[in-house]
Amino acid sequence: MIFDKNIVKAEFINRPNRFEAYVYINNFQVKVHVPNTGRCREILIPGTTVLLREGNSPTRKTKYDLIAGYKGERLINIDSQIPNKVVYEALKLKKISYFKKYVKIEKEKIFENSRFDFELWDKSNRQCYLEVKGVTFEKNGVTMFPDAPTERGRKHLLELVKAKKAGLDAAVLFLIQMSNVKYFTPYDKMDKEFGENLRYAKQNNVEIFAYDCDVGEHFITLRDEVKVKL
Structure with missing residues (x-):
């Protein structure tokens, strides 16, 4: 964008x-x-x-x-409004392989007690809830989330597990708001429970992705998938 x-x-x-x-x-x-x-x-x-x-x-x-x-x-x-806009643009342009199968995109949809960033539907009307988290913390090329304790973030992960157990698709995408990084990992020293919840989500088949961005002074756009280490 x-x-x-x-x-x-x-x-x-x-x-x-x-x-x-x-x-x-x-x-x-x-x-x-x-x-x-x-x-x-x-x-x-x-x-x-x-x-x-x-x-x-x-x-x-x-x-x-x-x-x-x-x-x-x-x-x-570091603009917290940017990740959803970048991911929405990427979803529309079919730039994220896993989500190419979804043909309908709606923003800010409620499931249980959480409002997720996106609700997607494939051609058979199967739903997928997608939560996006913006990542700004980097150390020696390693990116981490969160950079401050996040009760809301922990809750989102548990609600994604509930969606999965209800027979829906569920995913979280960490949008790294910079380029040329090594990998993404949860910042356990900052919020141990978030890291535990993320691993729990993975164990329950919630899809976990990380993508970096091309960032310029007048633009930002989704770039490449980044390895996730849990």
Whole structure:
């Protein structure tokens, strides 16, 4: 997908809370919105070059969203709204092998006590619930999720198992918001229970995928499947 709004480079200063950060734009300090509740501590470091998306709504409290940051030469997108958009585009274009068989796509559908990102149907009307998780944490080429404890994420995995046991298809896709990584694995040190639930989901035949992305200053698109190590 290509960003249709103005993108501005800035220098990161600090992040006083989950939703706000301060940056320098042309030597002026500006408050911006952070559309990611994760920690992103290894990306949002004082002095880092970050990318801002300019908003045009008159009701906004800030003019910009902080959507990406450079970690060395690697550009990492951190916008939590992006993964679903990238995966939706990839599903429509049949870029993900496993999901090519599904001919109907609906967003944000409820099963049991969870709202999943996608509900898919194949030609025989068999359903598949798909949950997407955006991955921004990387260390020495290894990517991990989550970068902060996630009760909601743990619940989603258990609900996917319930869907599978009810005779439906179920899958989780970790969208790695960067390129050229080695593999994906759950971040057990951050959230041990999430890792346990992910392995439990795998044992119960929930499909688990990871894909990286081509990321530029004005675009992001799904790239290649990445090995998952559990």
